[in-house]
Amino acid sequence: MNRINQKLEEDKKLLSIYFTAGYPDINDTVTIIQDLEKNGVDMIEIGLPFSDPLADGPTIQDSSTQALKNGMTTEVLFNQLKDIRKTVNIPLIIMGYFNPMLQYGVEAFCKKCSEIGIDGLIIPDLPVDVYHEEYQTIFEKYGLINVFLITPQTSVERINFIDSVSNGFIYMVSSASVTGSKKGFGSDQEVYFKRISNMDLKNPQIIGFGISDNKTFTQATNFAKGAIIGSAFIKFISENSIDDIPNFVTSIR
Amino acid sequence: MLRCVRNDEKEKTMNYNVNEKGYYGEFGGAFIPEMLYPNVEELRQNYLKIMAEPDFQAEFNQLLKDYVGRPSPLYFAKRLSEKYNTKIYLKREDLNHTGAHKINNTIGQILMAQRLGKTRIIAETGAGQHGVATATVCALMGLECIVYMGEIDIARQAPNVARMKMLGAKVVPALSGSRTLKDATNEAIRDWINNPVNTHYIIGSAIGPHPYPDMVTRFQAIVSEEIKWQLKEVEGRENPDYVVACIGGGSNAAGTYYHFLHEPDVGIIAVEAAGLGIDSGESAATSVLGKEGIIHGCKTLLMQTKDGQITEPYSISAGLDYPGVGPMHAHLAKTGRAEFMSITDSDAMEAGLELSKLEGIIPAIETSHALAIFNYKTFKPDDVVVLNLSGRGDKDLQNYIDYFKI
Numbered sequence: 040m041n042r043i044n045q046k047l048e049e050d051k052k053l054l055s056i057y058f059t060a061g062y063p064d065i066n067d068t069v070t071i072i073q074d075l076e077k078n079g080v081d082m083i084e085i086g087l088p089f090s091d092p093l094a095d096g097p098t099i100q101d102s103s104t105q106a107l108k109n110g111m112t113t114e115v116l117f118n119q120l121k122d123i124r125k126t127v128n129i130p131l132i133i134m135g136y137f138n139p140m141l142q143y144g145v146e147a148f149c150k151k152c153s154e155i156g157i158d159g160l161i162i163p164d165l166p167v168d169v170y171h172e173e174y175q176t177i178f179e180k181y182g183l184i185n186v187f188l189i190t191p192q193t194s195v196e197r198i199n200f201i202d203s204v205s206n207g208f209i210y211m212v213s214s215a216s217v218t219g220s221k222k223g224f225g226s227d228q229e230v231y232f233k234r235i236s237n238m239d240l241k242n243p244q245i246i247g248f249g250i251s252d253n254k255t256f257t258q259a260t261n262f263a264k265g266a267i268i269g270s271a272f273i274k275f276i277s278e279n280s281i282d283d284i285p286n287f288v289t290s291i292r
Numbered sequence: 293m294l295r296c297v298r299n300d301e302k303e304k305t306m307n308y309n310v311n312e313k314g315y316y317g318e319f320g321g322a323f324i325p326e327m328l329y330p331n332v333e334e335l336r337q338n339y340l341k342i343m344a345e346p347d348f349q350a351e352f353n354q355l356l357k358d359y360v361g362r363p364s365p366l367y368f369a370k371r372l373s374e375k376y377n378t379k380i381y382l383k384r385e386d387l388n389h390t391g392a393h394k395i396n397n398t399i400g401q402i403l404m405a406q407r408l409g410k411t412r413i414i415a416e417t418g419a420g421q422h423g424v425a426t427a428t429v430c431a432l433m434g435l436e437c438i439v440y441m442g443e444i445d446i447a448r449q450a451p452n453v454a455r456m457k458m459l460g461a462k463v464v465p466a467l468s469g470s471r472t473l474k475d476a477t478n479e480a481i482r483d484w485i486n487n488p489v490n491t492h493y494i495i496g497s498a499i500g501p502h503p504y505p506d507m508v509t510r511f512q513a514i515v516s517e518e519i520k521w522q523l524k525e526v527e528g529r530e531n532p533d534y535v536v537a538c539i540g541g542g543s544n545a546a547g548t549y550y551h552f553l554h555e556p557d558v559g560i561i562a563v564e565a566a567g568l569g570i571d572s573g574e575s576a577a578t579s580v581l582g583k584e585g586i587i588h589g590c591k592t593l594l595m596q597t598k599d600g601q602i603t604e605p606y607s608i609s610a611g612l613d614y615p616g617v618g619p620m621h622a623h624l625a626k627t628g629r630a631e632f633m634s635i636t637d638s639d640a641m642e643a644g645l646e647l648s649k650l651e652g653i654i655p656a657i658e659t660s661h662a663l664a665i666f667n668y669k670t671f672k673p674d675d676v677v678v679l680n681l682s683g684r685g686d687k688d689l690q691n692y693i694d695y696f697k698i
């Protein structure tokens with residue numbers, strides 16, 4: 040069974056952390072992953088940096104630019120991760136834009152992920168329809184879970200379609216925005232979280248975008264299986280050091 | 293039944309328009325984050341229907357006539373023709389209101405936005421031509437207008453920034469990446485993600501996710517529609533031997549080619565910016581240097597590292613300084629339907645000066661690239677060559693002054 044599915048069966052709210060590979064330093068990737076696991080994080084999204092991250096706000100953009108300057112590439116990331124399963128057990132997801140994967144070769148990329156022990160992918164600019172028609176069989180061949188996003192604007196019909204194509208969890212974008220732009224959740228979000236929660240989807244939901252502290256984590260996980268923190272974590276390690284990761288994780292829950 | 297398809301039959305059956313799935317051959321599609329799906333889908337479902345409505349058609353045509361000043365003349369460039377010993381006609385898009393072809397598209401899209409109930413307009417711009425054309429139609433319709441422009445371009449295109457401001461638009465600097473057109477486009481897309489309900493994004497070229505390339509092409513198709521009847525009047529035939537246009541994202545080219553795509557006796561010439569030279573590392577010749585990939589929501593040819601990171605193009609012309617090309621043109625390049633040429637900064641600048649001296653027309657530097665091909669390609673004396681004079685050179689005066697030390 041895929042580690043993501045196993046993790047989703049655990050009777051707890053999940054904390055998932057996104058970070059950009061190659062940031063702040065090119066060689067921080069493995070250390071960050073190990074430290075996050077040690078401090079009780081349930082799942083990690085490893086960001087493969089891209090020159091033009093359309094769905095990201097300034098924090099993740101800047102970390103991506105820096106990571107690329109530091110020399111991060113698809114090949115370098117795969118090399119850094121090649122022994123990761125000797126020390127890390129929690130689910131690992133690669134999150135990245137589609138063009139670098141297309142250039143690597145979608146099948147070659149998936150094969151490499153499965154060899155390393157990557158459990159899933161999040162590709163914001165690969166729409167569910169295109170995935171379903173062209174790539175699903177490849178992902179399934181290599182046992183990878185592909186995670187799709189929904190937003191407050193996503194229609195019920197499309198949510199149901201995404202639910203039918205998904206076999207892990209649904210990434211619920213908290214509000215209409217790029218990453219890192221909203222502060223706190225209001226009643227709009229609560230209505231939306233409740234509405235989705237009441238749909239009784241086959242896949243559990245994990246909420247992301249705008250989770251930055253204990254308060255937003257708790258609000259989100261009141262209605263969902265877990266929550267994902269990205270920009271707030273990147274900001275934290277920019278302003279502090281990766282040695283301070285324990286402080287960040289304990290401040291969330 | 294098996295039968296041999298002769299080449300010219302194949303030519304006739306090959307489709308150069310978008311198919312029902314949003315692709316030109318293998319190029320196109322809509323590779324967009326889920327956050328953009330409702331907006332793009334709304335547009336996809338409605339654009340053809342809205343464009344076909346009689347009141348849309350009437351308003352569009354009326355504005356093109358009375359506000360833009362269409363039809364734009366098809367001018368026989370006598371002295372230029374003599375010099376290059378062929379028959380050169382210039383399609384005078386430079387005479388449009390705001391000085392370029394860009395306004396054909398912004399008029400169409402503002403009417404589209406109104407019919408979709410949108411009240412806030414965003415756009416990206418490089419040289420500022422599309423930004424000015426968008427700010428103009430927003431002023432005309434009384435809609436809020438936000439234009440994203442790279443910080444570098446804001447500095448080098450000051451007059452157009454001032455124009456946009458006078459027209460009531462807010463110009464927001466794009467501070468990410470190389471701070472030019474690509475980054476302005478990223479910022480506009482992010483704005484759309486952040487404002488999913490009331491906002492329409494007026495893309496300025498035949499790029500972006502389906503249905504944008506097709507919609508922009510259809511609004512620009514007025515150019516080739518007019519060429520047909522105008523040429524019939526002066527030459528007694530609708531089809532020229534060649535149509536020529538410069539390509540940034542490819543909107544003036546798409547409009548120039550549209551009604552000739554499936555006319556095999558019309559040669560199509562696409563002119564890209566070679567910058568300092570194809571092999572110089574400072575170029576924007578996407579069809580030569582690009583590889584298939586995804587940029588701004590569509591699968592097309594784009595300049596990128598082997599790792600799939602989008603690279604920075606270079607051209608003296610801010611309007612051609614884009615690392616991709618519209619999916620229609622990627623398909624025309626791949627199938628060989630169009631002949632692609634690339635022209636350096638210096639050849640373009642000389643051609644711009646030459647047109648000024650020979651015909652009394654100062655062209656935009658973008659257009660100057662198309663004009664430079666006569667030094668590299670020989671046409672027959674009785675060939676009819678129609679070139680889209682996509683814009684006037686007012687905005688580029690400082691560039692010409694600096695270059696020629698005028």
Ligand SMILES: Cc1ncc(COP(=O)(O)O)c(C=O)c1O
Binds near residue numbers: 418498658682
């Ligand atoms: C006068 C002129 N011609 C051509 C272009 C290039 O754009 P496109 O390829 O979309 O026609 C521009 C863009 O700014 C322009 O201003």
